[in-house]
Amino acid sequence: MTVSEAELGALVGHEFPGGRYSIAHWENFLLTEATGRGPMPGDLAHPVHLFHVPIAGAGTSLAELFALGRAESDASITIDYYDWETLQPLREGVEYEVRGRITEHERTQPGAGPIVDALGFLFELSDPDGRPAARVAFRWHYWRWNP
């Protein structure tokens, strides 16, 4: 049975535990290589880290985000949008403090199609001196094919 709209709406405001994350050299090297370019200069981290560093740093995981939205399966989620704001370049070895929360829920059912629940997330990174480093927002669609 499909999760109720009220149950998902109650997730708005949910805060993740928060925590710290430091990008390791091996991680930066391998992830940068996977993007198809050569290594980043110096200790700069590739900005693609703005996908998983906020999630892991805030003390959650992709699996938990899937579960919180009551995904029917790991493959039943699509992306609405990403909004990645870089306030200072990410660097290897810097211990970023990360906070994150769920910001919105919206249920739609276009036409005779399946129910789609959209959940919005916001994560904020700051450096060890407390200066903002990045602000990452995204919204996912959880498709309900089996009501």
Place this chain on the structure above:
Amino acid sequence: MTARVGDRIPGWTMEVVSDARMRTVAAILRDPNPVHWDRASTARLGLGDRVVNQSPISLSYIQNMLMECWGPTCIKRLRVRFPGVVFEGDRMKAGGVVRSTEVGGHPGALECEVWLEHEDGTRAIEGTAIVEPGPPGMLG
């Protein structure tokens, strides 16, 4: 050279999207979604027999294009949607065009329309980027 509205950003091409790279990324991201590493999963979903590239890695092709043009710290903001899917074996090209040279709160910044497209021109990603050109580059 100063960037002007309408200037095209030199494109960046991923010649072949690699399933091996997807497996590396899935491990680093701890991404449980099997469509990135199990062809049987994509087949069950009616998506064919090729695995699906992770969205941030597809987005990174746009990031690479911007960094190649304006330097490794140029990207200030990326806002994108994903109208299409990128599969293993695809050849993808990132592109963009300067839309504004006046960006509130970012002196010297440029606002660009950016996209990632397949060989036939269909788009997998589209959105906007705000960049601050670093040391003199191709357009900055």
